[in-house]
Amino acid sequence: MASTVQFDLVSPERRLASFPATEVQIPGAMGDLTAMEGHASTITSLRPGVLRVIAADGMKAYIVTGGFAEISATGVSVLAEQAVPLNELTPAALDALVADACEAAAVNSDKDAADKAVADLYAMRAAAGI
Amino acid sequence: MPSLKDLKNRIGSVKNTRKITKAMQMVAAAKLRRAQEAAEAARPFAERMTAVMSALAAGVGTGEGAPKLLAGNGRDQVHLLVVMTSERGLCGGFNSSIVKLARLKANELVTAGKTVKILTVGKKGREQLRRDWGQTFVGHVDMSEVKRVGYANAQGVAREVMAAFEAGEADVVTIFYNRFQSVISQIPTMQQVIPAKFETANVTALYDYEPSEEAILADLLPRGVATQIFTALLENGASEQGARMSAMDNATRNAGDMINKLTIQFNRSRQAAITKELIEIISGAEAL
Numbered sequence: 001m002a003s004t005v006q007f008d009l010v011s012p013e014r015r016l017a018s019f020p021a022t023e024v025q026i027p028g029a030m031g032d033l034t035a036m037e038g039h040a041s042t043i044t045s046l047r048p049g050v051l052r053v054i055a056a057d058g059m060k061a062y063i064v065t066g067g068f069a070e071i072s073a074t075g076v077s078v079l080a081e082q083a084v085p086l087n088e089l090t091p092a093a094l095d096a097l098v099a100d101a102c103e104a105a106a107v108n109s110d111k112d113a114a115d116k117a118v119a120d121l122y123a124m125r126a127a128a129g130i
Numbered sequence: 131m132p133s134l135k136d137l138k139n140r141i142g143s144v145k146n147t148r149k150i151t152k153a154m155q156m157v158a159a160a161k162l163r164r165a166q167e168a169a170e171a172a173r174p175f176a177e178r179m180t181a182v183m184s185a186l187a188a189g190v191g192t193g194e195g196a197p198k199l200l201a202g203n204g205r206d207q208v209h210l211l212v213v214m215t216s217e218r219g220l221c222g223g224f225n226s227s228i229v230k231l232a233r234l235k236a237n238e239l240v241t242a243g244k245t246v247k248i249l250t251v252g253k254k255g256r257e258q259l260r261r262d263w264g265q266t267f268v269g270h271v272d273m274s275e276v277k278r279v280g281y282a283n284a285q286g287v288a289r290e291v292m293a294a295f296e297a298g299e300a301d302v303v304t305i306f307y308n309r310f311q312s313v314i315s316q317i318p319t320m321q322q323v324i325p326a327k328f329e330t331a332n333v334t335a336l337y338d339y340e341p342s343e344e345a346i347l348a349d350l351l352p353r354g355v356a357t358q359i360f361t362a363l364l365e366n367g368a369s370e371q372g373a374r375m376s377a378m379d380n381a382t383r384n385a386g387d388m389i390n391k392l393t394i395q396f397n398r399s400r401q402a403a404i405t406k407e408l409i410e411i412i413s414g415a416e417a418l
Contacts, residue, residue, distance in 0.1 A: 010178065012281040012360055014171040029349075030340050043182060044340040045349050068350060070182060070337075079178055081281075081353065 003037040006075035007053055009062060011083045016062070017053075024076045025052040026069050027124075035071045042071040048097075048120040050086065050127050051078060061086035063124065065097060094125055134403065137396040141389060148385035154220065155378035162313070162371035168279070169310065169364040176361045183354050184328035185337075186347045197344070199292075199351040202325035203301055208245045210268070210300035211236060212291060212323075214307040214362060215255030216370045217274045222377030224308060224316065224370055225254040231318040232306045236263060247300060251287060251363075268294070279367055284360030291359075292352060295324050307362040308369035314376050316369035323358050326351060 004020035024035045027049025035042075048065040067080035084093065101118045132140070190196055213232045215225045232255075236246045248263055250256040251271040260267075271287050273279075294300040303324040308316040339346055 008174075010175045012172060012175045012284075012357060013168070015174050028340060029345075033340075040338055041336060042338040042340060043186075043346060045346050066349075067353070068182065068346060070178065077178060079175055079182075 004056075005035065005037050005039075005073075007055070008075070008077040009051070009053075009083055010077065010079050012081070016083055016085075017060070019055055021053045021055045021076070023054040024078075025054075026071075026076075026078065027051060027064065028069070035069075035076045038073050039071050039076075041073065042069075044069055044071070046078070046080065048101075048117060049124050051080075051083075063089055063094075065121075094121075097121055098125070131399070134396065134399055137392060137399065141392045141396065144385050144388050144392065148382055148389065151378045151381040151385060155375055155382060158371045158375040158378060162368060162375055165364070165368040165371050166310070169361075169368050172361060172364055176357050179350070179354060179357050180328070183326070183347070183350055186339075186343055186350070187326065187328050189343050190347055197348045197351055199295070199324055199355065200326050200347065203295070203298065205301040206244070208247060208299065208301045209239050210247045210249060210291065210294055210303045212249045212251065212287070212303065212305040212359075213255045213259065214305065214366050215250070215252040215258075216366070217252050217254065218370075219254060220377065221370055221374035222380075224373035224377075225252075225258060227316070227318045228306050228308055229255050229258045231320060232259070233262070235304070235306075235320060236266075247294075249287075249290065249294075268299075279360075279363045281356070281360055284363055285356045287359050287363075288352065288356035291324070292355060300324075305359060305362050307366040308373075310365050310368040310372060313372040316373055319362075321358065321362065323355050326354060 004022050005024065007017065007019060007021035007024055008015065009017040022036065026033050026035060026044065027047055028044040029047050030044070032049075033042075033044065045068045046064055046066055049063075051062045051064045053060045053062075062080075063082075063084045063086055064078065064080035065082045067078065067083075069076060069078045082097075098118070098121050101121050187200055190200070211232055213228060215228050219225070232248070236248070239246050246263070246266050247268045248259060248266045249269045249271070250259065250267065252273055253270075256267070256270055269290060271290070273283070276283055291300075291303050295303060302322065304320050304322045306318070306320050309319045311317055
């Protein structure tokens with residue numbers, strides 16, 4: 001039995017998941033990272049992307065947009081602004097996310113950051129295979 | 131002395147009122163349970179968020195170069211009060227207690243020579259504040275279409291508040307809401323959201339930050355504002371239903387008391403009428 005970390009996925013409205021996982025792949029703002037047991041304590045902000053969790057009963061994937069992850073040696077807590085299980089995601093919902101981001105990009109003064117958010121969403125869509 | 135018919139009508143109408151208040155109480159009880167669940171479900175996020183932000187804030191400090199949402203913009207002149215109340219009445223002192231607290235604070239600020247601006251969420255508070263503070267209103271968030279408060283609603287309010295802050299139209303932002311304690315007790319609370327205030331953090335572990343502490347904090351602070359407002363909205367929702375439930379419970383009980391009183395009065399009058407008729411008959415017979 002592989003060693004595990006306690007994985008929590010929390011959105012503002014509810015706790016989406018809480019179970020032991022062997023491996024958590026996080027779309028960090030500075031690049032993807034994988035957290036396993038004994039990882040150095042880290043706090044990273046998230047970019048829109050796919051969060052993959054490998055647990056005893058297989059892999060689960062979630063779409064997250066923004067937020068942050070708190071990693072310690074024994075646990076990973078992901079606090080996502082929005083989080084949807086990948087298998088519940090509909091193309092329409094994804095389109096709505098992209099539209100929101102484009103709208104925000106149009107008025108945002110920080111053009112680079114806003115464009116990056118849109119680009120991240122397109123990348124996410126590709127990764128999600130929708 | 132009301133006639134028998136009047137009394138009967140009166141009893142009928144109070145009975146109808148009792149039915150309505152009873153139904154409202156039950157509806158409020160059901161909604162309260164849902165609101166409480168929502169408030170509870172949102173708690174883990176808010177707690178973690180606050181914990182991480184206070185740790186970050188302690189690390190970054192409020193010195194030069196700190197994010198404005200944390201350190202403030204260096205002024206303390208214009209205060210924006212966000213007064214959150216309900217969209218519907220018949221909930222006891224729920225709205226009045228928030229408005230009272232807001233008024234108190236507004237008076238205090240005006241006496242201290244500050245400028246007060248008021249943003250209302252929910253129309254009941256707006257109605258109560260309009261007479262004295264109508265000229266200070268800067269906006270209103272309408273929640274009457276919202277069936278269930280979501281994070282998106284809170285983000286909407288937060289965006290408005292932050293826009294005002296960034297444009298320099300407000301220096302300090304305080305929110306007013308009722309903290310839910312129990313069905314019979316809701317505590318009017320005011321909470322300063324900008325500049326963010328944290329209780330002294332007890333830093334438990336040393337963390338690596340990716341990207342830098344400052345960047346994460348700058349990213350998190352706007353979310354923190356939204357989260358605080360979201361929590362406040364949920365607490366308010368639960369408080370409203372709690373207050374309505376106890377108010378309607380009282381009303382139902384009062385209606386019951388009133389019905390008893392009226393019934394006694396009705397019976398007495400009826401008996402008096404019967405006695406009067408008997409006396410008339412007997413004295414008529416004796417006179418013959």
